[in-house]
Amino acid sequence: MSQFNPNSMTDRLKAATEARAAALARFRDRPPADDPVVVARKAERAQIAREREIRVAAREQARIEAEAQRAAEAEAERERFAAEEARAAEEKIAQAAAARLEQKAQRDARYAARKAKARR
Incomplete structure (x- = not known):
């Protein structure tokens, strides 16, 4: 059994047309690119990006x-360890000598x- 759908085709077309008109109105209501508010916001974003780059650097x-x-x-x-090893090797040589x-x-005393x- 299918459910009853109260929206007719014309209702759906009307809703789609109204949605397109609302999107177009939002687009038209945007401030232009040379608006001082837009320019200030863009400059602020650029400054934030520069500061971020400086922090990253x-x-x-x-x-x-x-x-x-x-x-x-x-x-x-490594140098300290090498010097310590050299000193230990020299000490060992001196002890052997x-x-x-x-x-x-x-041996000479026995002789x-x-x-x-x-x-005698």
Whole structure:
């Protein structure tokens, strides 16, 4: 069963015509492009856009500077670590040399003791 539709074809055409006429009236009622209010609103929007671009550029610059700072800190950390490793390696070499000298001194003392014992 179909429902009863009280709108006839002429009613629908009339409503569509009135809607088009209302849209056209709204379009005609707009202020012209050279109206001071429109010009001021456009200038305000342009100013807001420029300020937004400046803020975006400032944030980008801050991000770049922070990234450069992090890179410099990482490089300094790597250099400090390399210097620490070099110092540790030099210390290890010095300890090995001192141990060799101590061993040589002990060996020489044993040799001298053997010689002294043999001469008696």
